[in-house]
Amino acid sequence: MSKTLVYIEHTNGNLKRSSIELLQAAAKSGGSVAALVFGSQAAEAVTSAAHHGASEVHLVKDASLDSYNPEAFTANICAVVEKVQPSILLSSASSTARDLFPRVAARLNVGIASDCTELNISGDTVTAVKPMYSGKCFATANFQNSSVKIVLMRANQLPVGAADTSKTAQTVEHTVQKPDLKTLIKEVVKGASEKLDLTEANVIVSGGRGLKEANGFTMLHELADVLGATVGASRAVVDAGWVGHGMQVGQTGKTVAPSLYIAVGISGAIQHLAGMSGSKVIVAINNDPNAPIFQKATYGIVGDAFEIIPKLTEEFKKSLQH
Ligand SMILES: Cc1cc2nc3c(=O)[nH]c(=O)nc-3n(C[C@H](O)[C@H](O)[C@H](O)COP(=O)(O)OP(=O)(O)OC[C@H]3O[C@@H](n4cnc5c(N)ncnc54)[C@H](O)[C@@H]3O)c2cc1C
Structure with missing residues (x-):
């Protein structure tokens, strides 16, 4: 049976709609679905991840992962992937993910399809469609000889159904990896807007x-x-x-x-x-x-x-x- 790991983007434990889309799409495909959540408030995301389809939630609950750092996030994702051994790794194609996952793919020596608008999972086989030349044509991507298939989906491309509040998930806590960082985020300045992204x-x-x-x-x-x-x-x-x-x-x-x-x-x-x-x-x-x-x-x-x-x-x- 295929195992899909969904990288969860959240704000204080509230899942972004794009992560819910991916959990539900993975759950519909019939394989087992695991979620991966980073940061000091990761545990807050467990219930919602379970309600949307994850049967396992992997947590790296460390404040060093509250703000994005490419090297720290890459090291921690790779460490979890090596333990969990998913055949498919999904994330939204947010600007953070588009920076992060090519590094993860290179580190794991696996294939990646980025900025996709359609996703089809059948067992271990993944087909993803991505627009090219501003949507003038579409490329269909398949994976060959890739132990993990990484797909980054554009937000708002997949339907979101109601949460199933009867569902629960097993949680697994992972020790944080702290690689020697070449770059350090010193401050994150939030935009003035309180509006939804x-x-x-x-x-x-x-x-x-x-x-x-x-x-x-x-x-x-x-x-x-x-x-x-x-x-x-x-x-x-x-x-x-x-x-x-x-x-x-x-x-x-x-x-x-x-x-x-x-x-x-x-x-x-x-x-x-x-x-x-x-x-x-x-x-x-x-x-x-x-x-x-x-x-x-x-x-x-x-x-x-x-x-x-x-x-x-x-x-x-x-x-x-x-
Ligand atoms: C590689 C590449 C990537 C790009 N990526 C993007 C992208 O991500 N997003 C994007 O938006 N563009 C992108 N562009 C630019 C894009 O091609 C256009 O230049 C841009 O979208 C035009 O912006 P606009 O419609 O505001 O301006 P304009 O094309 O100048 O249009 C202004 C409009 O306002 C109307 N108008 C003028 N006065 C009034 C008035 N008083 N009341 C009502 N209407 C009025 C005019 O009739 C006109 O239709 C990209 C271009 C390239 C080459």
Whole structure:
């Protein structure tokens, strides 16, 4: 029987949606599912990991793993993999994981498929699909002669069903590995936003160059506050320095799949669409009726964002108060 180890990303023991997607996908495949959790609050994640499909949860409960360090994380993942001997290792394709798992693959001398959007597990055989050239074509990856098959899945690509609260898991604690580090994280400076990360958000209001300047985002934040949404952006405005890179949606930014994506003053370049076309409902607001974004939009509003957004904010305020 195949054994899948899922690397869990969490905040204070709360599992990220992307990790839940992977646990449930692995559980559906029928093999045994183990979860791997790092950090001083790792134990807080055990119940949730069990409810979503893990029958074993491996913990490395050490504060040295609270913040990401590539060398420390690589050493600890490799040590657990050598003990647990999974045939499949899954993680989300977060920016941390995309830095970490190529190191793990090299250290273990095994294959890795990164940034995948489809996953098929049948026994020990894994097939993963990844978009190439901004989604213009898709490559199917299989593994050959790889004792562990590592797949990094983009967030929001797999369905999430209800948790099964009757399920429990066996926990296994591992001794932390403390390799001689060549780099040391001295401080982690959190962004000012208290909002959900884009990859977790259910509603996103995103702005592009049509907002004219950094101040144009003020009205988007007001609309987002009313809707309980997270604010995203196109690369053009990130490159212009109007907002931080953490807000960028697209091929070289984040992949999102909210229930509602409102694109304001964004033309709809293929690289932007690559990151948001999985959204359930897309509303485009643009003053050019021929903007490519309208081809993807569920609803389109042709007009000036500076007139439309304040009106929408007022209307949502009124209707959401009732
Ligand atoms: C390798 C590579 C990777 C890339 N990765 C990404 C990525 O990850 N994410 C990304 O977004 N882009 C990415 N890009 C850039 C992408 O090609 C586009 O340049 C970018 O998405 C354009 O951003 P924009 O839509 O904000 O700006 P523009 O293309 O300039 O569009 C601005 C839009 O605003 C509209 N507008 C203007 N004034 C108003 C107004 N008053 N009211 C309403 N609408 C108005 C205009 O009609 C226009 O459609 C990448 C490019 C490359 C080459």
